[in-house]
Amino acid sequence: xxxxxxxxxxxxxxxxxxxxxxxxxxxxxxxxxxxxxxxxxxxxxxxxxxxxxxxxxxxxxxxxxxxxxxxxxxxxxxxxxxxxxxxxxxxxxxxxxxxxxxxxxxxxxxxxxxxxxxxxxxxxxxxxxxxxxxxxxxxxxxxxxxxxxxxxxxxxxxxxxxxxxxxxxxxxxxxxxxxxxxxxxxxxxxxxxxxxxxxxxxxxxxxxxxxxxxxxxxxxxxxxxxxxxxxxxxxxxxxxxxxxxxxxxxxxxxxxxxxxxxxxxxxxxxxxxxxxxxxxxxxxxxxxxxxxxxxxxxxxxxxxxxxxxxxxxxxxxxxxxxxxxxxxxxxxxxxxxxxxxxxxxxxxxxxxxxxxxxxxxxxxxxxxxxxxxxxxx
Amino acid sequence: xxxxxxxxxxxxxxxxxxxxxxxxxxxxxxxxxxxxxxxxxxxxxxxxxxxxxxxxxxxxxxxxxxxxxxxxxxxxxxxxxxxxxxxxxxxxxxxxxxxxxxxxxxxxxxxxxxxxxxxxxxxxxxxxxxxxxxxxxxxxxxxxxxxxxxxxxxxxxxxxxxxxxxxxxxxxxxxxxxxxxxxxxxxxxxxxxxxxxxxxxxxxxxxxxxxxxxxxxxxxxxxxxxxxxxxxxxxxxxxxxxxxxxxxxxxxxxxxxxxxxx
Numbered sequence: 001x002x003x004x005x006x007x008x009x010x011x012x013x014x015x016x017x018x019x020x021x022x023x024x025x026x027x028x029x030x031x032x033x034x035x036x037x038x039x040x041x042x043x044x045x046x047x048x049x050x051x052x053x054x055x056x057x058x059x060x061x062x063x064x065x066x067x068x069x070x071x072x073x074x075x076x077x078x079x080x081x082x083x084x085x086x087x088x089x090x091x092x093x094x095x096x097x098x099x100x101x102x103x104x105x106x107x108x109x110x111x112x113x114x115x116x117x118x119x120x121x122x123x124x125x126x127x128x129x130x131x132x133x134x135x136x137x138x139x140x141x142x143x144x145x146x147x148x149x150x151x152x153x154x155x156x157x158x159x160x161x162x163x164x165x166x167x168x169x170x171x172x173x174x175x176x177x178x179x180x181x182x183x184x185x186x187x188x189x190x191x192x193x194x195x196x197x198x199x200x201x202x203x204x205x206x207x208x209x210x211x212x213x214x215x216x217x218x219x220x221x222x223x224x225x226x227x228x229x230x231x232x233x234x235x236x237x238x239x240x241x242x243x244x245x246x247x248x249x250x251x252x253x254x255x256x257x258x259x260x261x262x263x264x265x266x267x268x269x270x271x272x273x274x275x276x277x278x279x280x281x282x283x284x285x286x287x288x289x290x291x292x293x294x295x296x297x298x299x300x301x302x303x304x305x306x307x308x309x310x311x312x313x314x315x316x317x318x319x320x321x322x323x324x325x326x327x328x329x330x331x332x333x334x335x336x337x338x339x340x341x342x343x344x345x346x347x348x349x350x351x352x353x354x355x356x357x358x359x360x361x362x363x364x365x366x367x368x369x370x371x372x373x374x375x376x377x
Numbered sequence: 378x379x380x381x382x383x384x385x386x387x388x389x390x391x392x393x394x395x396x397x398x399x400x401x402x403x404x405x406x407x408x409x410x411x412x413x414x415x416x417x418x419x420x421x422x423x424x425x426x427x428x429x430x431x432x433x434x435x436x437x438x439x440x441x442x443x444x445x446x447x448x449x450x451x452x453x454x455x456x457x458x459x460x461x462x463x464x465x466x467x468x469x470x471x472x473x474x475x476x477x478x479x480x481x482x483x484x485x486x487x488x489x490x491x492x493x494x495x496x497x498x499x500x501x502x503x504x505x506x507x508x509x510x511x512x513x514x515x516x517x518x519x520x521x522x523x524x525x526x527x528x529x530x531x532x533x534x535x536x537x538x539x540x541x542x543x544x545x546x547x548x549x550x551x552x553x554x555x556x557x558x559x560x561x562x563x564x565x566x567x568x569x570x571x572x573x574x575x576x577x578x579x580x581x582x583x584x585x586x587x588x589x590x591x592x593x594x595x596x597x598x599x600x601x602x603x604x605x606x607x608x609x610x611x612x613x614x615x616x617x618x619x620x621x622x623x624x625x626x627x628x629x630x631x632x633x634x635x636x637x638x639x
Contacts, residue, residue, distance in 0.1 A: 026492055026541055033498050060541035060573070065498075065505050092572040100508040341522025344477035 004028040004056075004063070006035040008042065015048045018070075021055035024063025036066050040073050049074045054085030064090070064097040072102070130334075137256075137334045138326075141264055144257035159262035167228040168270035174227070175220055175274050176281045182219060183211055183282030187289040200294060204304040207286040212313045216279035218365055221324040224271055225357040229332035232263055233353035236336025237346045245337070264329035271325035272318055279317065312377050320368050324361050331357040386411040386544060386576050387432060392441035394424070394431050401427050403600035404441070409544075414570060414577040416587045418622065419597030425580045426470070428597065429546055432578070433467060445544070463491050465544040466537030466575075470552065472529040474521040480507070480532050481517040487539045506535040510565060527558045531565075538569065545570075547579040551586055559583060563590045584623075596622070 004022035011017070018039055024032060043049060051070065056063070071081040086094060148155040190203035236259065239245050248255050283305065290296040335353035339346050387409040394402040401424040409415050419425045430436045432443055434450050442449055445461050453461065474483050484503040488494060494502075504514050510531040516524075524532060530550060537545060550566065551559035563586045570577055581587065587594055588608055595605040598618045604611060611623045 026488075029498065030493050030495070033495055061505060061509075061538075062498075062502060062541065065502055069501070089574070096509060096568075096572050097505055100505045101514070342476035342520060 004032055006032065006039055008039070009052070011042070013047070015050060016042055017050045017052070019052045019055065020067065021057075023058040024056050024066065025058050025060045026062045029062040029066070032063065032066050036070050039070065043074050043077055043079060047077075048080040048082070050082045050084065052084045053087075053090075056087070056090070059090045059093060061093065061097065064093050065100075067094065068097045068100070133334050133338075134330055137260070137337075138330055140256040141261055141330070144254060144261040145265075147257060148261065154257065156258060156262045159258075160266055163263050163266035164270060166231075167224065167266050168273055171224065171227060171270070171274060172277060175223060175278050178223060179211075179216060179219060179278035180281040180285040182215065183207065183285030184289040186210060186215070186282075187286035188293055191290070191294040200296065201304060203290065203294065204286075204296075204301055205308040207290075208283065208305050208309040209313055211282040211286065212279055212309050212317045214317070214365070214369075216282055217275045217317050217320050217324065218361070220275045220278040221271060221321070221328065221361045222358050224267065224274065224325070225328045225332075225361060226354055228267065228270075229328045229357045230350050230354050232329070232332035233336040233339075233350045234346065236260075236333060237339030237349055240337060240339045241341060241346065260329075260333045263333065264326065267325040267329040268322045271328075272321040275318060275321045316368075316372050316377055320365065323368075324364060327360045327364055328357045331360060384411050385409060386446060387578065388442070388444040389428075389432065390442045390444075392428075392431065392443065393439040394427055394436060395439055400600060402431070405597075405601050407595060407602055407605075409576060409578055410593075411576055412574060413592040414567070414579060414590055416591030416594045417578065417580045417597065418582065418587065418594060420618065423597050424600065425597055426548055429548060429578065429580055433465065433546060459491075463540055464542055465546060466540065466542035467546045468530070468533050468537045468548060468550055470548040472521070472533040474524075474529060474533060474536070476521050478521075479517065480512075480519050480521070480524070483521070483532065484517075484536050484539050487536070491540060502539075506538055507532075509538070509569060510535045511561075526553050527555075527562075530554065530562060534562075534565070538573070541573060542575055544576045544578065547577060547581070549580055549582065551581065551583045556585070560585065560589070566590060 004024050005020070007019050007021070009017040009019045016039075022028070039049075049070065051067065053067065067083070071083070074081040083094075187203060187207050190206050191200065194200055194203050194206075236245070239259070245255050245259070248258055287298060287301045287305075290301045291298050332353045335349045335356070339349045385408040387407070389405060389407040392402050392405045393400065405428065407428075417425050417428070427436060431438055432445070438451075443451075446464065448457055448461060450458060450461065474480075475486065478486065481500070481503050484506055485499045488499050488502065504517065507514065507517055512528065512531055512535070516528065516532075521529065521532070530553075534547075534550070537547075547566070551562050554562060563583075566577065566579075567590050569575075579586070579591065591608070593605065593607060594611055596603045596611070596614075596616070596619050598616070603616045604614045604619050606614075608623075611619055614620065614623075
């Protein structure tokens, strides 16, 4: 492919003559852009341009636009532009480009100190909006639940079982593995540090109470938020993008009772069950470490555990699970319904679903801690 | 772009494409001439889109040769491949606009990747392309989700034309458009083709597009080209599928239309 040039042929006081030659195509556009800009600098107010394009061998939109720009800018300086020797085969393209309207490029909004304040206001409003959204969905789920109880035949039992399989049964192996490891790690750290004080026995108290009351349920809730909450958001979001949710609505069905109620119920059932399994796995992991690393016979570990962990501790741990499940489910579904048309929005909502639900789970755990200590549990 | 009028820009020879035990294209051969608009028809599921996607390299083939501008993509070096890919533009059936980019950014994406241009020139070219497909500069800052079906097609066409391709592949460009918009879109493709001088490979079901836009029509049936030629040739063809397609009830309306036009 030959190069392209724009050369100055002659220059008088009120007219410059330019000669364009070569392939005025996309590949040469960068060089030509500079040449056109250079030529335009020669154009004085009121002076005209004569452009000879006889030797232009190829022309595409890029080249045609650059020629057009030369003409437009000359005219905007009050001069005239005459094009000579335009080949017949390029005339259609040149005419098409000539019809492109001038664009007034909107400049970016200038930054002002007020915009930062405005942004704080906007995020506060968004926060309130989010809260209202969540409460709204909670209400809708409650209503759907009442409807389902009153008319059990409308309840989607198949869907519930399907989601139970996904969020509960299929989650069992990974939950068992993670909690087993965490139980073992807590016990190992306990022995390592408590041994200095000869307080080996109290490691069992620590592992037992920590796991049963706090760590077990918290860990499982965080895992479920990451594993199932995110998939709820992505599912509902892509259903929203493909207008499936609108389709459900137009069939006279309520998307909340068809899609959201079974999902949230599945979580509410799954999380306590998973928490129980997780706690057992963590205690088992702790016991194994106590036996292999802490030289504590399994019988002593079990006996000590029975004394340290009361039913109250177990209750405190388990009561939190369904509430945490509720929070995860509501956040995940609300975020899913907020997805707009783009792929980026789906990603954003999924991220925000996981971040928000983990944050809220921890906040909820804090509130429960205050509450339980206030009532002496 | 100055290639001989009768030279084949795309040459397909003995192409076999299949999925599992299902052979979709069976020893298919086809020439697309430079500068023509080739309409491609066939029953639903006969493999029109498969052929198009195989030519542009999205579906692997079992055997056969595909030459685009004299080069086979399979044996081409990475560099040659990029040169070829720069020279074609593809309009996907659903538009395939990047949903996280604005219309302007969608148009500038190929320019940004293949050419090193100043931002101002890219903006100007993007606006010029939008104007060519009948959209206003105001549409440039919209997101794809905000566009109607017809506008999506137009933006997708503008993006396919972003690098001034020599070959344009269109997959059902008028599907999902009302007859008036479809007619406008056909006219647009014809005008742009005359102005920019590219070759068009168009998969379509729209009899009206076939009549008003295409120079030649190819019919795909049973994994091979059943007939190829002008609309008049199609009308005269004895192939049963071609006969029922062009001379069925919908085809009749077409005949009447063309008769009243002539």
